[in-house]
Amino acid sequence: MAKVKSIYVCQNCGYENPKWYGKCPQCGEWDTMQEEVRSSEKPKAQAGGIGGGTRGVAQKLSEIETVGEHRYQTGLSEFDRVLGGGIVKGSVVLLTGDPGIGKSTILLQVCQTLGKEEKVLYASGEESPHQIKLRADRLGVTSENLSIMCETDVELIVETIRSQKPDIVIIDSIQTMMLSELSSSAGSITQVRECTNMLLRAAKGLDIPVIIVGHVNKDGNIAGPKVLEHIVDTVLYFEGEKNYSYRILRAAKNRFGSTNEIGVFEMMDLGLRQVENPSKMMLEGRPANSSGSCVACVMEGMRPILAEVQGLATSSNFGNPRRMANGYDFNRLNVILAVLEKRGGYYFSNMDVYLNVIGGIKLFEPAADLSVALSLVSSLKEAVVPDDVLAFGEIGLAGEVRSVGFCEQRVKEAIRLGFHKIIIPKDNLRHLSKETLASAEIIGVQYISQAFQAAL
Ligand code: TYD
């Protein structure tokens, strides 16, 4: 007979111990150890050949047949782009993001195109069939080949997969799924891990791609063990700001493509719309000829995106002037202000300084430094940076403008959106092709003072 023992598992990191601790010895979190009852009998089919491999037999690399990877197109090219060109057969994709960001919405929309040719099984443990139907009606999803299954028992889902043999399976969400042989509750580390493992074996065994929705916890990590990220083939993060309608899809891991691509969407009242021209969206409604504004170009993955940086410097009524940065690093703002004072002779010490990046985008890249400096000086001097001027470059502590990567892509994007005068680091000039150099006025600058001269 199988022995039963009790074990304590940290719900944050997966650490296991026969003894209970108030504070997890591994991750240091308090009150995360939960009791689980384990049988000494191993869960069925823990090990096995994956994806057609013969069990226990090693094959020579040269003897393994090359099979062209088959990818399903989802009809949302931004989604396909992030996946590296579509959903690969037999792959397991984890889609994660904050609650309400649009994970269920995007997957239901994907079902519409996929369902034209392929059989899709959408297993939901979160919503009732009526709720899903309502949403599908709103999104215009009418696909005949789409089956909805509202179930939380993974074994039943896997059984259905085996009997119905769908071409694609969607699981929404893994935190609601349960394996009845485990004693812990749904959403616990063990449940999440074992359910994923079970789905993974089914996916690899039957060569069916599975998209799994995962929630994130309050720190923004995938709720459940970190091991989940190791198990699956692809991890996608769906991100967005609460007050803005645009959403960015990113790959954090991809066994079948690069992680440099991003997809941009906008949440509308009838679902998500692809945004093929994010820069245009970011620059919409820009005031003409106003001081304190300059356009920056940052890379999001392999994609250059333009964003407007606004600076405002007003005389301060307090002994300690205020500094505020929205969408830009606060400490970096202080560094730029110090450099402007010491190396440029622009004094902000009795000024309140506010910096805002329009559109809710965050400029983490140092390449945004130059446009930040320009918008601040523009506000201080009440001088306008003309509307068709764009600047990028990293600012060093000596007041020098240092080169940045992907110069050609940035300049091309700026030209495409109608910018005529582009201020870039001098060292970057030699990386530009002749055609690019000829298609706009491109000014290479070595020090911040040269940039101010050129722009203001
Ligand atoms: P949902 O896909 O349910 O989020 P998740 O599965 O990631 O938790 O998205 C829900 C949000 O999206 C909800 O707050 C309303 C909004 N939404 C729209 O704005 N338009 C739509 O057409 C739909 C379906 C949802």
Ligand code: MG
């Ligand atoms: Mg959902």
